[in-house]
Amino acid sequence: MDGENRQTEANKRWQEKNKEHAKYLSNRSRSRSFIKKQATIEDIKELEGLIEQRKKDLSES
Numbered sequence: 001m002d003g004e005n006r007q008t009e010a011n012k013r014w015q016e017k018n019k020e021h022a023k024y025l026s027n028r029s030r031s032r033s034f035i036k037k038q039a040t041i042e043d044i045k046e047l048e049g050l051i052e053q054r055k056k057d058l059s060e061s
Contacts, residue, residue, distance in 0.1 A: 015022045035047065 035044070039047070
């Protein structure tokens with residue numbers, strides 16, 4: 001088995017052991033990519049409101 005296959009297998013094992021964290025990282029990556037590459041001004045305005053609400057919710061807990 002070459003290095004690339006070993007790394008791929010190690011990544012798969014890590015993802016299986018850390019499903020929730022892997023899902024979080026994937027969602028975060030997709031969110032950032034959407035904002036940087038596809039979001040319209042309307043999307044950004046809506047996201048700004050959602051972000052402010054989330055910050056408020058987190059500061060209250």
